[in-house]
Amino acid sequence: ALASGYHNQxxxxxxxxxPSFLDGTQTLFRTGDLGKQTAPGIIEFMxxxxxQVKVNGYRIDPGEIEYQLTRYASxxxxxxxxxxxNNQTQLSAYCQTDKxxxxxxxxxxxxxxxxxxxxxxxxxxxxxxxxxxxxxxxLHSLRELRETGKYLVNSNYVAPRNHLESNLVSIWExxxxxxxxxxxxxxxxxxxxxxxxxxxxxQVHKELNxxxxxxDFFKVPTIAGLATLISQTQYNxxxxxxxxxxxxxxxx
Numbered sequence: 001a002l003a004s005g006y007h008n009q010x011x012x013x014x015x016x017x018x019p020s021f022l023d024g025t026q027t028l029f030r031t032g033d034l035g036k037q038t039a040p041g042i043i044e045f046m047x048x049x050x051x052q053v054k055v056n057g058y059r060i061d062p063g064e065i066e067y068q069l070t071r072y073a074s075x076x077x078x079x080x081x082x083x084x085x086n087n088q089t090q091l092s093a094y095c096q097t098d099k100x101x102x103x104x105x106x107x108x109x110x111x112x113x114x115x116x117x118x119x120x121x122x123x124x125x126x127x128x129x130x131x132x133x134x135x136x137x138x139l140h141s142l143r144e145l146r147e148t149g150k151y152l153v154n155s156n157y158v159a160p161r162n163h164l165e166s167n168l169v170s171i172w173e174x175x176x177x178x179x180x181x182x183x184x185x186x187x188x189x190x191x192x193x194x195x196x197x198x199x200x201x202x203q204v205h206k207e208l209n210x211x212x213x214x215x216d217f218f219k220v221p222t223i224a225g226l227a228t229l230i231s232q233t234q235y236n237x238x239x240x241x242x243x244x245x246x247x248x249x250x251x252x
Contacts, residue, residue, distance in 0.1 A: 053082050055089050058117050065093065065120065068113050072106055074099040077129065079142060080120060090193050093120035094142050098127050107188070107218040116214050117194035157182040158224075164208075165227045171203045172223065183223040192221075 004027070005013030020026040035043045052061050062080040069078035077096040082089045095101070103123050110119045130141035157180055160166040165183050173179050176191055187197070197217055204212050210230055220226050 055082050055091060060118050065091070065114065065118055068110055069093060069095060072109050074101060079129070079137070083122070083143070090122065091118070091120040092122040092124065094124050094126060094129070096127070096129050097125055101125060103186070104218065104221060111215055111218050116197065119194070121188050121193045158184050160223065164231065165223050167208060168204070168223045168227060171200060171207065175199050175203065181223070185222060187217060187221040
């Protein structure tokens, strides 16, 4: 059930599609997976040859995300790998920088070049990456920074102030399985990721009859910000939305 090649990309087709070493009459596709042939002739799957990982059903190349992160101003180096949060696999980005950066702005930047499902859910900013005694990157120490909770968001809970915010909170709490969720809590910093984001967009449309774009969440990833956006653009509520203070940003 494999295609015969890449459309209008002969060089890539030649690189990835090879004559079968079994009989030469069929074509094999170079997947990037590593395998070995056992004595009885069975091919045993060993894993990936490259650094690709599978997150929420998508095969992802962390190197591409890292490259785009380093194109963002003031990020000198970036490392991306999957972590387990509440029994879910999510992407975490570790960025080396000496500046104070806004996560929302970084996500908005990445959304211009990457699909939404590869944009990391967690960001950790360090002035210097930890190194081993041999001067190599210490990946184990990087993982511990997230797992020990040193850089977890510690925001103050703010309750919804009107009917619209209350409805949005209810949707978020149901999909994220978290309670309570404050109106200034960042969707991506409390366990949200691309698949859950799609469910939120669908549920908002179903319950509130509002069409919200995925890209909107990267600009306003809080209940307060989303409620303001909806009320200013398309929401048919007659209820006035009280003035909302500037969104707080929480260091990780």
